[in-house]
Amino acid sequence: MDEIKKTCRGCGIILQDDNMTQEGYTTDIENDLCQRCFRMKNYGEYQVVAKSNDEYIEILKSIGQTKDLVLYIVDLLNLDRDLSKIREYIPNKILLVLNKRDVLPKSVSDEKIKEYIESLGFNFEDIAIISANKNYNIDILLNKIKKYQTSSKVYIVGNTNVGKSSLINKLLKNYSDNPNELTISPLPSTTLNKITIELSDTITLIDTPGLVDRENLVNYVDNDILKKINPKKEIKPRTYQLRPNQCLIIGNLVRLDYIEGEKNSFTVYVSNSLKVKRMNASKRETLKDLNKTTIDLKYREDIVINGLGWVKVIQNGKVDVYLNKDVSVYTRKSLI
Numbered sequence: 001m002d003e004i005k006k007t008c009r010g011c012g013i014i015l016q017d018d019n020m021t022q023e024g025y026t027t028d029i030e031n032d033l034c035q036r037c038f039r040m041k042n043y044g045e046y047q048v049v050a051k052s053n054d055e056y057i058e059i060l061k062s063i064g065q066t067k068d069l070v071l072y073i074v075d076l077l078n079l080d081r082d083l084s085k086i087r088e089y090i091p092n093k094i095l096l097v098l099n100k101r102d103v104l105p106k107s108v109s110d111e112k113i114k115e116y117i118e119s120l121g122f123n124f125e126d127i128a129i130i131s132a133n134k135n136y137n138i139d140i141l142l143n144k145i146k147k148y149q150t151s152s153k154v155y156i157v158g159n160t161n162v163g164k165s166s167l168i169n170k171l172l173k174n175y176s177d178n179p180n181e182l183t184i185s186p187l188p189s190t191t192l193n194k195i196t197i198e199l200s201d202t203i204t205l206i207d208t209p210g211l212v213d214r215e216n217l218v219n220y221v222d223n224d225i226l227k228k229i230n231p232k233k234e235i236k237p238r239t240y241q242l243r244p245n246q247c248l249i250i251g252n253l254v255r256l257d258y259i260e261g262e263k264n265s266f267t268v269y270v271s272n273s274l275k276v277k278r279m280n281a282s283k284r285e286t287l288k289d290l291n292k293t294t295i296d297l298k299y300r301e302d303i304v305i306n307g308l309g310w311v312k313v314i315q316n317g318k319v320d321v322y323l324n325k326d327v328s329v330y331t332r333k334s335l336i
């Protein structure tokens, strides 16, 4: 008979005490927590684990075989270009959960965000706008879970880093005496396996690792910059009037050269910890060795820099964006 393998209560990996260099290593299997989670929880020492998306897609497909309710968590600062893609794998009832509301300006109403999302073509059961960190609308979400659940099982899916484990921790803290705490971190692939957690007699939550978006900036910066680009507080939008041949440098990570158009308004929505500079484009070579993408802007569009935030531009015009070649940049109609 196979022995039942113990798993880490922080990330779900199978525990082992044989090989220090392998996932799941712990000096004491009775401890229930792998060394990586222990270090992240106690010392904030993050350790990246490369996970393949094929594995996650298999998890999604297996969830698609059930009839259980799925919570699809997305990060409001890093909205997917195509939210309906999840439907390829999951025909289940899906509750769309927009997390990290706390970092978007309070001046924008939830209603407006909802309307925007619905205008993209919406094929979910319902929508909830929450902040796991700030405990905002978690009660409303719980009521929606109760309304739509088809069994006790509720799956939590979405990209890595959107706050899936943070949300589960908050639900546990608010609504159960289950002392378990999942490991969370600002790095991708913190959760390594499915983790089943009982919230109550009627609700069992199942956390999943999440899809890694390879085109997201978080994969290509070091820990110090990672802390800076991850906003902790409400973003204070910064507006600049640019004429052609002027540019914006954002946190020494992105350069936007305004190439063609009338005098135009650029509003930067990124973490307040990042410096933004406006300068004359022709005189500076800063960041020009990065990959260049030329963008033709229509009226009221956002230039989205995947993993960083976006720049809202009012009038049409042409912009060159200099950015790490592996990070995607694209436009959408203005969110705000």
Ligand SMILES: Nc1nc2c(ncn2[C@@H]2O[C@H](COP(=O)(O)OP(=O)(O)O)[C@@H](O)[C@H]2O)c(=O)[nH]1
Binding pocket: 099, 100, 101, 102, 103, 130, 131, 132, 133, 134, 159, 160, 161, 162, 163, 164, 165, 166, 167, 183, 184, 185, 186, 187, 188, 189, 190, 191, 209, 210, 230, 231, 232, 233
């Ligand atoms: N500002 C903000 N950050 C959040 C929120 N929820 C999660 N985070 C942060 O997002 C990062 C990823 O969280 P985690 O729960 O590990 O995401 P997971 O990979 O989806 O499980 C961590 O740095 C969290 O602190 C939120 O509501 N607001």
Ligand SMILES: [Mg+2]
Binding pocket: 164, 165, 166, 183, 184, 190, 191, 208, 209
């Ligand atoms: Mg997680």
